[in-house]
Amino acid sequence: MKVQGITNNRNFWIAAAVIAFILILAGISRLNPGADPGPVSPSPPPEIPEEIRTGDNQEPVLNVYISETGETRPMPFEEYIKGVVAGEMDPKWDMEALAAQAIIARSFTLQKIQEKGGIPARNAHASTDIEEFQAYDAASITEQVSRAVDKTRGLVAVHNGEYIRGWFHAFAGPRTALADEGLGFEKNPPYIQIVKSPGGDVIPPEEDPWEASFNLEEVRNAVRKSAGKDPGQIKEFEIARKGPSGRVTQFRANDTLVPAPEFRIALGSTEMRSTLIEDMEVTGGNVVFRGTGFGHGVGMCQWGARAQAEQGRSAEEIVKYYYRNVEVVKIWD
Known part of the structure; x- marks a missing residue:
């Protein structure tokens, strides 16, 4: 009888340990919702409008x-x-x-x-x-x-x-952009990602990189359109912020912050080809941009x-x- 009792106790504790282990795994799964749940069934196709x-x-x-x-x-x-x-x-x-x-x-x-x-x-x-x-x-x-x-x-x-x-877009340069940095889109969709893009292997060298120059009055007008505020005579113009792909997301004109995607459109998107700016200077009454890419860089x-x-x-x-x-x-x- 004594031996049987020990065996029963051992079985009890083994069973308890197994149950506890299962519960721990279940808890971890709930705490880690990003864990791979296994194969996901394809979504049904959307309806035609x-x-x-x-x-x-x-x-x-x-x-x-x-x-x-x-x-x-x-x-x-x-x-x-x-x-x-x-x-x-x-x-x-x-x-x-x-x-x-x-x-x-x-x-x-x-x-x-x-x-x-x-x-x-x-x-x-x-x-x-x-x-x-x-x-x-x-x-x-x-x-x-x-x-x-x-x-x-x-x-x-x-x-x-x-x-x-x-x-x-036409050409991403070395990498694509998120929607919020390339387009000023409020919320980046989950399927839009930054990826390396091989377009540089085939684009003609005369197409990229590029340089564009705008006089200070053109820059002032573009700031007014894109920022909704007249910065006054441009005395200072600089890059204020860049996004994760390296594209400029904000410029600063004097003390005015300027959204870069809208500023590019206001200046002329075929002249200022991208916000992937590699160099910028204010010289001789002009702002000169040097960059790579053509278009917003998204998708x-x-x-x-x-x-x-x-x-x-x-x-x-x-x-x-x-x-x-x-x-x-x-x-x-």
């Missing part, structure tokens, strides 16, 4: 504002995307780069329509004016562009079942997409490189 929907798995039709003529006309979605790809990227580039641009252009368009109906001021879902929506150039649609769009027909990038904000770098396509990456791989934890799904046939 009701205002452009034509039926289950059917290609939508857009009302597109044609800025050149002032008319609005219906256009099949994929026809519109062909014009966007031809307008936004060199039609002679590699097929997979063009295909990646098609996926992102679809995602951008659908997200904008879902968010605010497209362009309510034009009573349209999209516009051919690059300042309002995306570039569009039907005259530049080539067989290569058509094939790139056709092979990705209906494919979009989604995150947690929602269309992504399909931001893209897909087009020159980087070209470089990756030439390295053999697929359109889907390119998209997933520039946007974190996204899925590429087909939402119409």
Whole structure:
């Protein structure tokens, strides 16, 4: 009987230890919600916005504002995307780069329509004016562009079942930007990341780096537009803050803080190509900027997409490189 009692006690304590260990693990799991929960089931694809929907798995039709003529006309979605790809990227580039641009252009368009109906001021879902929506150039649609769009027909990038904000730009320089630093966007979406971009391997040397010079009155006017305050005669102009990618997020003009993304647009985004400033000086009545990159730097770098396509990456791989934890799904046939 004595031996049996010892055995029972031992079994009891072993069982208690096992239960305690399980409870500890459960507690750790709750305290560490970032722990890998294992494979995650794909999210269901998002719905096609009701205002452009034509039926289950059917290609939508857009009302597109044609800025050149002032008319609005219906256009099949994929026809519109062909014009966007031809307008936004060199039609002679590699097929997979063009295909990646098609996926992102679809995602951008659908997200904008879902968010605010497209362009309510034009009573349209999209516009051919690059300042309002995306570039569009039907005259530049080539067989290569058509094939790139056709092979990705209906494919979009989604995150947690929602269309992504399909931001893209010409050239990131060595790395891309977060949305809050590159665009002044209030909250950075989780799928927007800073990644090294290989566009520098293929961009012509005459395109980058760049230099731009503006007289002090031009700078003052741009500060007034972007900061909403007249700084007075510019006596001091300097970089006040940079973001994690190295881009300037704030300048200081005298005692006025100036948001860099808005300041760049006010000065002229084709002259001041980027906020990735490597050197700046005030000299001879001018502010001279020297930098790298072209565009806001957020999302897909087009020159980087070209470089990756030439390295053999697929359109889907390119998209997933520039946007974190996204899925590429087909939402119409």
